[in-house]
Amino acid sequence: MYMTNEEWEQNNQDYLKESYEETGFTTGGYAIRKLICGGCGRVFYTTIYTKKYCHSYWCGNQANNRRQREYRQMRRQDLVCQCCGEKFTPKRADARYCSNACRQKDYRKRVTDAASAQNEHLDKCNASAK
Ligand SMILES: [Zn+2]
Numbered sequence: 001m002y003m004t005n006e007e008w009e010q011n012n013q014d015y016l017k018e019s020y021e022e023t024g025f026t027t028g029g030y031a032i033r034k035l036i037c038g039g040c041g042r043v044f045y046t047t048i049y050t051k052k053y054c055h056s057y058w059c060g061n062q063a064n065n066r067r068q069r070e071y072r073q074m075r076r077q078d079l080v081c082q083c084c085g086e087k088f089t090p091k092r093a094d095a096r097y098c099s100n101a102c103r104q105k106d107y108r109k110r111v112t113d114a115a116s117a118q119n120e121h122l123d124k125c126n127a128s129a130k
């Protein structure tokens with residue numbers, strides 16, 4: 001039966017460990033690295049250059065899931081409402097206001113700000129025209 005390099009290494013951790021401790025190389029001449037799996041935290045030995053997990057499928061998935069969980073938790077932290085300045089826990093990742101009322105208030109404020117800025121500009125133009 002054909003074995004992938006990963007499977008072979010999983011079955012030969014003892015050999016890799018011994019070689020690593022003695023010479024740092026396998027009999028095939030590959031450099032052995034001692035790594036801590038990014039998924040399960042186990043120490044393992046590998047000659048595969050790109051390897052980060054003792055089992056790239058299971059432990060890679062585990063690490064991915066954990067990253068996603070952390071990311072979601074991070075996103076769920078309290079935000080400060082851009083309108084009233086109150087802290088709130090956003091229900092959506094892109095939330096910026098504590099409530100619909102604040103969202104609408106801020107939206108209206110921005111519209112009137114833009115309008116009054118334009119009026120100011122017109123006033124200045126009128127003044128200099130005089
Ligand atoms: Zn692992």
Ligand SMILES: [Zn+2]
Binds near residue numbers: 083
């Ligand atoms: Zn608010």
